[in-house]
Amino acid sequence: MRTITSLLDEYGESHQNHTNKLIHWICVPIIFWSITALLWSVKFSEVMGIQLNLAIIAMLLVWIYYIRLSINLAFGMLIFIFLCFGLSYFIENQFGTETLVYTAIIVFFLAWVGQFYGHKVEGKKPSFIKDKQFLMIGPA
Numbered sequence: 331m332r333t334i335t336s337l338l339d340e341y342g343e344s345h346q347n348h349t350n351k352l353i354h355w356i357c358v359p360i361i362f363w364s365i366t367a368l369l370w371s372v373k374f375s376e377v378m379g380i381q382l383n384l385a386i387i388a389m390l391l392v393w394i395y396y397i398r399l400s401i402n403l404a405f406g407m408l409i410f411i412f413l414c415f416g417l418s419y420f421i422e423n424q425f426g427t428e429t430l431v432y433t434a435i436i437v438f439f440l441a442w443v444g445q446f447y448g449h450k451v452e453g454k455k456p457s458f459i460k461d462k463q464f465l466m467i468g469p470a
Contacts (some may be wrong), residue, residue, distance in 0.1 A: 349448065364441065367417070
């Protein structure tokens with residue numbers, strides 16, 4: 331497994347343009363949240379008073395991936411994961427699961443449009459085209 335430093339360095343090679351960097355600082359967390367929100371809407375049974383959903387299971391696996399790369403990074407991502415959970419919980423409880431799902435789909439689509447525009451400005455292909463692992467490095 332490659333180190334977090336080498337992965338971030340390689341990821342950074344296709345993110346040099348100021349506009350592209352700014353777009354990524356905005357769009358990548360939004361995409362991460364939208365995926366979390368969609369997974370949040372897939373419910374399982376309640377365990378010990380906690381409503382399990384696909385987001386909890388998926389993000390546990392994501393967090394394990396980040397732990398293998400860097401403990402410090404993993405704790406930072408854990409905070410962000412809980413913020414994503416909190417936002418998803420809030421939207422679902424205030425407006426319903428359907429609103430959460432539709433909002434996440436629209437946000438996901440618009441944020442990816444932004445991402446591809448940023449790479450057009452950059453003049454380089456997104457890193458994940460070369461290696462799918464960069465889909466996990468982007469949020470880091």
